[in-house]
Amino acid sequence: MKDVKYAVMGCSRDITNVGDFVQAIAGRQFLPKVDMYLDRDLDLKKYDGDPVKMIMNGWYMHKPENWPPADNIDPLLVSMHINASVYDKMTTAESLAYFKKHEPIGCRDKGTMNLLQKNGIDAYFSGCLTLTLGKTYVRKEDNVTDEVLFVDPLFHYWSLKSMLLDYKKLGSRIRRGRFFDFSLKKKVFKENFTDEVLDKAIFLDQMIPKTNIENNFEIADKYLKRLCNAKLVVTSRIHCALPCLAMGTPVVFLNGGFGGYNNQFNSRFDGLIDFFNRIDINDETKVISRNFNFEGKIGLNNIPVNNIVHKPFAKELFSKAESFVNNSL
Incomplete structure (x- = not known):
């Protein structure tokens, strides 16, 4: 068997959103071993160690001057999100040459796909690799709790006290x-x-302390297990809602407070948001609507069934990740 080294990307003790570690776990679950962790924003370009294979799913990037990665990283470029705030810096001649070398590029959202296609890169909408987390976190009815989790619901709707x-x-x-x-x-x-649901709701957020990588992975693992076994999850975080879809946990996405689609950070939703049962709030008109057919209020015994639009994407992501690893064994 080949002596292949594997790295996990996106892990920094400075990351304070558990969603980053959720994405890292989604990639890590396909690897036969982990030889190293590489910081998405700091380590990729300067890496000069042994050749290493890496599933490179995630958000790009806070420090685009550290892109593209070193040649001794063999990447699977899938579930990539290039944020609108760095479109220009991520489409330099050097960057486009790197994408061209490793195409086709799997894009987490259609905004990223459109950007790369516009610049002559073979790119497609892959969805997010967290849609495969059902591989590791399996929902079993005997383990389902009575917890109703509200995870950062409408977190941009600041409280009167905070203002x-x-x-x-x-x-x-x-x-x-x-x-x-x-x-x-x-x-x-x-x-x-x-x-009854509101009285029972447990309110959580996705922010975690700055500790160490191992501790943050443990926090993310416990978080995912809790989501997996919850009775119902209500959230405005995509890296809470997507794992719930993967694991089969009933989830409702509250879509409001993001400042409108033209906000530079909202391109990350394009395509993904269609996977969810949503309650949409128009921040300008204050109109509240649903994208799913459902009578009455959501209750403990009246919970909408998850959409299944994501399933073909999850299947394809699973296949690509497994093939990437298997071809190196």
């Missing part, structure tokens, strides 16, 4: 006519969920 404690937040919301978003959040909850 009064932060004058920059307060000024921003007043200027944009969004001071009363906190009351709109309450309206979304009240109109769409029974009192």
